[in-house]
Amino acid sequence: MSRFVLLGLNSHGELQSFDLLATNHDDATQEAIRCARQTGVQIVEISAADRNRLGIIDFRLPHASRFRRRRFDLSLFVYELLTLLRAGLALTEALETLDERRRQSHSGAADEQGHHVLPELVRLMQQGKSFSTALALNPEHFSALLVAMTAASEQTGGMIEALERYLHYRTQVSVVRQKLISASLYPALLMLTGTAVALFLVWFLAPRFAHVYEGMPAAGLPLLSRWLLTVGLIINEHTAATLSGLSVILMCASALLTRPAVRERALVLLGRIEWLGEKLKLLQLARFYRSLAMLLQGGVALLPSLEMTRELLALPLQDRLTRAMNGISQGRKISDSLEQEGLVTTVARRLLRAGETNGQVAGMLEQAAMFHEREIAQWVERFARLVEPLLMLVMGLGIGTIVVLLYLPVFDLAGNLQ
The missing domain is CATH 3.10.20 (Ubiquitin-like (UB roll))
Structure with a gap:
């Protein structure tokens, strides 16, 4: 049994x-x-x-199921629900329609991680629970921002507008993320290719050169060449163990990077680099401004909105936000409180003060987010243009050094014969 x-x-x-x-x-x-x-x-x-x-x-990776199951697509769900609501369907009827389409299509089979979400939402709605409550009971699939937006829209009757704002928010955040991924893709592929070529030279060519130099005295070989040949022989003789070790290292690194505490620590370490830390902080603040603007536009109060956007900031900035929230609760302006804790840039401070004057704080926060997102995109583009040739130079020097060390004894032997 x-x-x-x-x-x-x-x-x-x-x-x-x-x-x-x-x-x-x-x-x-x-x-x-x-x-x-x-x-x-x-x-x-x-x-x-x-x-x-x-x-x-x-030792399964926390996100290994991504390779077996497709994740619940939140953006697609919001878009389809928004389309049905615009067509005049009631909320429960729209959810039932989406669930029925999922059942009839192959994409809604059990190979999708969130295959139980839509039936659960329909069941909760039929029991008389609110839509925001139904979403909140599935926190692994629906973010706190979406729950807060829907909860506020249930009070005002603007569900369609709330979903539109959330979909726009997801689109804008996705654009910034895609720009960062696109900028880092080519350097990553370049490093991967260069590393693979270097490993191939050490694994395949170095042992063959070692056999050629067997008759030569050890003193006649340059020190670096001897080290390279020794490493090549070890890797060649223990190929399976080497590949297994590399696989374990990559799996462990991937597993560590999926842990929020490790990512947070990595951000703190990167933030200590002055020129990079400023851009990382700017990126977090831009996402913070956009999320806060979305919640305020959706009718969520200021302090709850600040509390829900706290997780978008690194731990040191979260502590600053807590102190700023204490100042706001005591009657201070949001611009003054955030400025005192270093959570606003020069542009954001001026826009916030203008928004406090004309009652358009949410709009000014969104404008600040757009301004800084463009600034980050331009910096990423310039940084990528600088890093790519530097990486090519480093990879070329590394591979060239390996080739020279392999052939250096041949050059010394030829010089002795002359």
């Missing part, structure tokens, strides 16, 4: 797990169906729970 785990949703929208004993996965499925009927839960997933019964540690 093997142990399986049933993961299901109860009537309150909470995830519950149940232990099952079965001989195989089919028997576990039947047992899970009986258990779900008795407990009144909706089946989400059935998985084996005894994969580690031999004491083997499971």
Whole structure:
């Protein structure tokens, strides 16, 4: 008998797990169906729970399921829901339509991570819960910003406008992200290609040159050439172990980078570099201004909006935001409080003061975000133009050094013969 785990949703929208004993996965499925009927839960997933019964540690990456399942596409969901609402459908009817389309299409099968989200939203709405509450019960798929926007729109009746603003926000943030990814793609590919060529030279050519130089005295070989030949022989003789070690290092690095604490620490270390830290802070502030503007335009109060956008900032900036919020709660202006804590740029400060005068704080925050996003995009473009030739130079020098060290004993031998 093997142990399986049933993961299901109860009537309150909470995830519950149940232990099952079965001989195989089919028997576990039947047992899970009986258990779900008795407990009144909706089946989400059935998985084996005894994969580690031999004491083997499971080193699966936190996001390894991305290679097996497609993630729930929030932008597509908001766009499709917005289209149906514009067509005149009621909110519950629109959700039912999306769920029915998902059931009929192959893309809505169980190979999608959020395949249970739409049925759960429909069920909660049919029970009389508000749309924002239904979204809040699925925090792994819906952000706090969207929940706050929908909650505010339920008070004002502007659901369509709220979804439009959120979709526009996602589009603008995606544009900035795509520019950063595009700028870093070519240098990353260049480094990957150069590293692969260098490893090939050390793994394939260095051992062959080592066999050619076997008859030469060790004293006749340059020191760096001897080191290179020795490393090449070791890698060639232990190819499988070397590849396994590199794979483990890459997997561990990928797993570490997915951890928020590690990413936060990396941002802090990069921020200590003066010229790079300023741009990283500007990027965070631009995203902070845009998110805050979206929430204020959606009718969310200032202090709750600041609280929800806190996570967009690094830890040192979060502490500053807390102090600024304390000042705002005591009656100070938002521009003065943020300026005192260093959370506004020169442009943002002037725009905020203008917005406080004419009552357009949200619009001025969005203008500040747009200004700084353009500034960041121009800096990234100039930085990429500078880094690409430097990387090519470094890679060329590295590969050239390996080739020279391999042939250097030949040149010395030819000089001795003359």
